[in-house]
Amino acid sequence: MSRERDKDGGNRVTKEFLSGNQAIGEAVMLARTESIAAYPITPQTGIVNHLVNLISSKKFAATMVHAESESSALSIVVGSTLGGIRSFTATSSQGLLMMAEATYYTSGMRVPLVMTVVNRGLSAPVTIFSDHQDSMTLRDNGWLQFYCKNGQEALDTILTSYAIAEHRKVLLPVMVCIDGFAISHRSEPIVIPSQQSVDEFLPSFSPEFPYMTLDEPKFLGTAAWPDYYEEFVYLRNKALKDSQEVIIETCNKYSGAIRPIVPLISTYNAEEAEIIIIGIGSMMSTLEVIVDQLNDSSSGSVGLIRLKCFRPFPAKEILSKIKSKSKIIVLDKAVSPGQSGPLFLEISSILQTSGENIDCYGFILGLGGRELTLALGKRILHAIKELDPRSTDSRQYWIDLNHETIKRWTTSE
Amino acid sequence: MSELPLKNLRDVSERYLSEWVAPGNAGCPACGAVLAVRLAMKVLGENTWGVMTTGCMAVNYTVPGTGTARTPWIHPLFGNAPALGSGLAIALDRRNLQDDINLLIVGGDGATADIGFQVLSAAIQRQHRFIYLCYDNQGYMNTGGQSSGTTELNAVTKTSPFGSITEPKRLSEIFMNHQLKYLATANIGYPVDFMNKVLKAKQEDGPSYIQISTPCIPSWGVESAQMIKVAKKAVTTGYEILYEYSHEDITLSNPSRKFRNKSKRDPLIEYFELQKRFSHIINDDQALSLMEKRVDDNWERIGF
Ligand SMILES: Cc1ncc(C[n+]2csc(CCOP(=O)(O)OP(=O)(O)O)c2C)c(N)n1
Ligand code: SF4
Ligand SMILES: [Mg+2]
Numbered sequence: 001m002s003r004e005r006d007k008d009g010g011n012r013v014t015k016e017f018l019s020g021n022q023a024i025g026e027a028v029m030l031a032r033t034e035s036i037a038a039y040p041i042t043p044q045t046g047i048v049n050h051l052v053n054l055i056s057s058k059k060f061a062a063t064m065v066h067a068e069s070e071s072s073a074l075s076i077v078v079g080s081t082l083g084g085i086r087s088f089t090a091t092s093s094q095g096l097l098m099m100a101e102a103t104y105y106t107s108g109m110r111v112p113l114v115m116t117v118v119n120r121g122l123s124a125p126v127t128i129f130s131d132h133q134d135s136m137t138l139r140d141n142g143w144l145q146f147y148c149k150n151g152q153e154a155l156d157t158i159l160t161s162y163a164i165a166e167h168r169k170v171l172l173p174v175m176v177c178i179d180g181f182a183i184s185h186r187s188e189p190i191v192i193p194s195q196q197s198v199d200e201f202l203p204s205f206s207p208e209f210p211y212m213t214l215d216e217p218k219f220l221g222t223a224a225w226p227d228y229y230e231e232f233v234y235l236r237n238k239a240l241k242d243s244q245e246v247i248i249e250t251c252n253k254y255s256g257a258i259r260p261i262v263p264l265i266s267t268y269n270a271e272e273a274e275i276i277i278i279g280i281g282s283m284m285s286t287l288e289v290i291v292d293q294l295n296d297s298s299s300g301s302v303g304l305i306r307l308k309c310f311r312p313f314p315a316k317e318i319l320s321k322i323k324s325k326s327k328i329i330v331l332d333k334a335v336s337p338g339q340s341g342p343l344f345l346e347i348s349s350i351l352q353t354s355g356e357n358i359d360c361y362g363f364i365l366g367l368g369g370r371e372l373t374l375a376l377g378k379r380i381l382h383a384i385k386e387l388d389p390r391s392t393d394s395r396q397y398w399i400d401l402n403h404e405t406i407k408r409w410t411t412s413e
Numbered sequence: 414m415s416e417l418p419l420k421n422l423r424d425v426s427e428r429y430l431s432e433w434v435a436p437g438n439a440g441c442p443a444c445g446a447v448l449a450v451r452l453a454m455k456v457l458g459e460n461t462w463g464v465m466t467t468g469c470m471a472v473n474y475t476v477p478g479t480g481t482a483r484t485p486w487i488h489p490l491f492g493n494a495p496a497l498g499s500g501l502a503i504a505l506d507r508r509n510l511q512d513d514i515n516l517l518i519v520g521g522d523g524a525t526a527d528i529g530f531q532v533l534s535a536a537i538q539r540q541h542r543f544i545y546l547c548y549d550n551q552g553y554m555n556t557g558g559q560s561s562g563t564t565e566l567n568a569v570t571k572t573s574p575f576g577s578i579t580e581p582k583r584l585s586e587i588f589m590n591h592q593l594k595y596l597a598t599a600n601i602g603y604p605v606d607f608m609n610k611v612l613k614a615k616q617e618d619g620p621s622y623i624q625i626s627t628p629c630i631p632s633w634g635v636e637s638a639q640m641i642k643v644a645k646k647a648v649t650t651g652y653e654i655l656y657e658y659s660h661e662d663i664t665l666s667n668p669s670r671k672f673r674n675k676s677k678r679d680p681l682i683e684y685f686e687l688q689k690r691f692s693h694i695i696n697d698d699q700a701l702s703l704m705e706k707r708v709d710d711n712w713e714r715i716g717f
Contacts, residue, residue, distance in 0.1 A: 035503050063503050068535035072496035075489065075532075079500020082487060083462075085507050087500070105490055212462050212485045212501060214514070221488035222475035 018190040020151035020183035021046030024116050024176075025053075026190070027158035028088045029060040030198045031114075034205075035080035035087040037065040037073040042128045043180035044092040044118040070095035074102040078111050082212055082220065086162065086205040087113045092180060093120035096134045100141070106173045107142030107236055109221060110209050112165035113173050114158060115143075119281070119333075120180040121368040129369020130180035132280060136334035136342045142236050144174040144243055145311040147280045149266075151190050153308070154178050156254065156261045159198060163250045168208040170243045172236070181369070182282040193258045201257050244312045264314040266306045269295065270321050273303025275381070278318070278347060279331035280307050283372045290377040302381065307343070315350045327359045327384055332396075333366040340364075340396035348395070359389035365400045376400055416616075418609045425608060429455040438481040440473040443637035445601040445627025445644060446548040447473055450519055452604055453546055456611040459484055461515040462505070464498045466529060467491035468521035469555045469629075470548065492528035494518050495536035495545065502541035515615055516543040523553045525624075526562030526582050537591040537620045544614045545622045547584065550629040558632035566707070567700055569690045570632065576693060586715075588622045589658050595621035596658040601628070602644030603668040606655065610666075613657070626653060634689020643687045651678040651708050654715055665717050673717050681705050 018026065024047050028036065038048045054060035063080075067073035070091050077087035091099060096117055106113065117135045121127040135145060144164065148154040154176065161174040178184055210218055224232055244264070251263035268288050270276060277287060284306035291302050305321055307314065322328055328351075332341020339345065344362030351360055361384050366372055380399055387394045419425055433454035440447040446469060454461065463486040465471045471488045474481045489497040498518040505511045525533060525547040533545060552570050553559040559572040563584055567576040585598050594617040599607040607625055614621035628635055628643045635643050647653040648668050655666035665673065672678050681704060685691035694700040 034507050035500065037500070063507060065499065065503070065539065067496065068531055071493060072499075072532050072535060075493035075496035076500040076503070078489075079497035079502075080504045080507075081500070082497075083501040083504020083508070085504045101490060102493060212487065212504075214460060214485065217459075217483060217485040219475055219482045219486045219488070223472065223477060225477050228477065 013194055014192045015189050016192060017187050018151060019046055019185055019187045020154050020178050021118070021185070022050045023151040023155040023190045024090070024158055024178070025050030026192055027155040029054050029062075030193065030195060031086065031088075031159055031162050031202060032199075032204065033062055033088045034085040035077055036062050036089065037067045037076035037087075038089050038091065039067050039070045039073045039095060041070070041092045041095040043120060043130070043184045044090050044095070044116070046184055047090045047116060047118070070098040071102055074099045074106065074115070077113050078102065078106050078109065081111045081113045081207075082109070084205070084207055084211055084213075088115070089113070090116040090118065092118045093122055093134045096138060097122065100138060103138055103141040103143060103173075108232070110171040110236070110239070111173055112171050112207075112209065114161045114165060115173065115175050116154075116158070117175050117177045118180050118184045119177050127368040128180070130182060131333040131367045131369070132177070133334040133367070135175060135177045139311060139342060142172065142240060143311065144172055144240065144247075144309070145177060146174065146309055147177045147307065148183065149282055149285050149306060149308070151183055151186070151188050153261070154183065155190060155192070156259060159193075159202060159258075160250050160254050160261060163202050163254075164243060164246050166205065166207075167246045167250070170239055170246050171209045172239055172243065177281070179282040191259060197258050201254060241312050244314065247309060262308045264307075264309045265317050265321070266308060267321055268304040268306070269301070270303035270305055273301045274325060275302045275327045275329065275384075276305055276322050276325050277302060277329045277331060278305045278307070278343065280310065280343060281333070283331065283333070283366060286372050287377065290372070290374050293374055294377060294381065313346055318347070319350060319354050319356070322358060323356060325358055327361065329380060329384060330360065330362045331366070332362060332364050335364050335367075335396065344395060361387060361389060361397065362395045363397050363399050365398075370400060416612055418612065419605050421605060425455070425605060431455070431459070433457075433459060433461070433483050435481050435483055437479055438473040439476045439479050440469065441630045441637070443630055443640040444469070444473070445629065445640055446470050446550060449546070449548050449601050449607070449625050449627050452608055453517065453611045454484065456608050457515045457517055457544075457615055460513060461517055462501055463487070464489060464494045464501065464516075464518045466494040466520040466524035467555070468524055468553075469550075470519055470521065472555055491524055493532055494520055494524060494529060495533040498543050499536045499539060499541050502543055505542075511542055516541075518543055518545045520545065520547050521554070522547060522549040522551060522563040522584070523561040526584050530562075534591060537588065537593055537622070540592065540619050542618055543620055544611070545620065546611075547622070547624040548627045549584070549624055550627050550632070551581070552629065552632055554629045554632050558629070567691060567694050567704065569693065585622070585624050593622050594619040594659060597623045597666070598653070598655050599623055599625040600644050600648050600653060600655055600668065601625060602641050602648060603655065606666055606668050610657065632690070634692075635687055639687055643684070646679065646684040646687060648672065649679045650681045650684045651675070651712065652681060652684050654711060654717065656715065656717075663716065673712065675709070681708060
């Protein structure tokens with residue numbers, strides 16, 4: 001690891017060659033997190049390892065619990081947050097689903113903590129490689145969801161996420177997702193802001209939510225019968241929707257004080273393009289290169305919209321970028337079986353209500369770690385020329401299948 | 414400051430005037446669990462954070478309109494209370510409050526023996542400072558009285574209509590094989606003994622476990638007015654042994670001392686007769702003699 005000093009916006013910063021997982025560990029330390037609990041699962045383990053290194057080398061004074069399951073890991077940090085200290089956990093795949101019950105509890109109790117999900121496909125068949133099925137499965141659990149494009153954005157997003165989660169208008173947990181391996185294990189030069197600038201940006205934890213205190217004893221987690229329950233769900237939903245303003249405000253503040261950060265969506269060549277590809281995560285960086293090559297050749301002009309924020313869903317921001325485009329391609333690294341990809345569902349629903357008459361195509365790809373290539377990009381652009389946008393196929397087009405494998409494993413013949 | 418043990422119920426009423434549980438909870442009249450938590454809170458006092466697993470007690474305390482607790486409590490999920498409690502213990506520790514605030518985790522037998530079993534096991538291993546109070550009514554009462562890991566052999570429950578055919582888990586013995594600072598079994602029929610055990614646990618600087626048997630009125634099929642009588646019979650028949658365990662040492666508690674001598678015990682059938690859940694074995698000599706043998710085995714195995 002090489003440490004290099006340099007100056008950025010007046011702050012002393014360090015540049016280090018770090019994996020995405022290590023970058024997240026650095027961010028958790030910079031946020032002065034006091035309680036960490038986690039359970040090992042590939043590809044999240046690098047975060048835990050890095051935090052253990054930081055703690056055992058006395059750089060970082062957090063209390064860390066190596067829990068006996070993910071359900072407990074999350075429950076422990078819910079407890080420590082409700083006990084009044086800033087807390088963090090991280091998981092992947094099977095671990096996230098094992099936490100499912102507790103994730104709904106966390107948002108229902110309005111517990112402002114931050115969790116990293118290093119995205120990985122779900123068993124069966126078992127895989128350690130990445131897609132978005134794990135966090136997409138939990139998209140309705142009332143958490144904010146960010147998807148990062150690289151390790152740098154992951155570090156910056158952890159820091160802004162604490163500020164957003166703890167904002168009194170929000171008070172919700174935040175899930176910061178990074179693609180397994182492509183981000184978690186890839187090392188890049190990462191700019192680490194100074195502790196001083198982070199301290200100025202992120203004040204120390206002072207919970208403005210009902211927590212455990214002797215001063216005003218409360219029973220937290222009571223029952224709510226039909227005359228109350230719906231209002232609680234409404235309020236959580238409202239807080240999540242309204243968090244968009246806080247996200248923008250917080251990211252602007254971070255951009256001014258520390259480094260530029262994308263709050264909701266980022267675009268690439270979107271102004272000029274006729275065709276827009278919408279997607280999530282690190283594959284959108286890959287696509288930038290592919291789009292450059294495609295645009296150089298004669299495939300027509302293609303632009304990109306990357307959703308950094310999936311919950312709350314930035315509908316207005318997306319719509320404003322796709323108005324007057326002729327076609328939209330939505331890439332999903334997850335599927336809602338019997339329906340389509342989850343992102344496609346969201347995009348087609350906002351198109352429906354906006355009255356925009358744009359053809360929208362949904363592609364399922366990249367499951368279980370399959371790579372996005374230039375050839376695949378070309379195949380997608382070719383496919384939309386032939387696909388009827390009103391057909392079921394166009395809602396969930398499996399563009400990258402190996403038909404030999406399918407033939408071998410088909411049981412219905 | 415160490416508090417002296419209580420001698421009798423008069424001591425209780427003189428020393429612990431304050432109630433930390435307000436009247437008006439939603440439990441059945443004479444619910445053993447309600448009384449157990451109320452008495453434990455008398456000993457622990459207002460500087461206590463409580464955690465309560467999903468089950469009858471959480472419902473008793475939190476159904477809208479009851480508002481029973483006068484101290485901070487949290488109701489997590491059915492199976493995660495020791496984990497959430499661990500988080501609270503960490504927060505107390507980091508905020509230097511660990512010596513000023515007691516942490517009480519209350520769990521039903523279902524939460525303790527079944528769905529939250531590994532969770533408690535790990536929380537004890539981590540050696541946080543907390544008191545785990547398992548109120549054992551031998552079943553999932555909140556969902557209507559199904560069998561749990563501690564349901565007694567032959568007991569009729571919603572899921573064992575002809576009587577339970579499996580041996581219950583020996584929960585206290587399982588946790589004896591963990592690294593507890595203090596462990597005790599208690600019975601709601603012996604409130605002074607129970608409260609003294611809570612007092613000991615309160616003075617420990619690590620995890621402690623108290624399991625108290627608390628009859629359930631509807632699911633055991635007992636009259637409200639007989640609750641304490643049923644509870645006591647479990648001890649006076651020798652069916653249940655009250656003891657303490659700390660520093661690798663096991664001690665028989667006062668209420669059980671006399672019943673080490675088999676001839677001093679009430680006939681076991683007197684315990685079963687008071688409960689509808691055992692009515693089918695009252696005239697079954699074979700079943701009864703097996704139950705009697707199990708009582709003797711218990712005394713021998715535990716080593717008194
Ligand atoms: C994950 C989960 N599964 C099932 C339930 C339903 N449930 C609520 S309370 C309970 C039984 C509780 O039994 P116990 O811990 O013995 O407490 P008691 O009701 O006897 O007081 C069950 C099965 C639940 N709340 N959560
Ligand atoms: S059902 Fe049983 S355990 Fe539940 S409140 Fe009534 S008596 Fe108590
Ligand atoms: Mg029970």
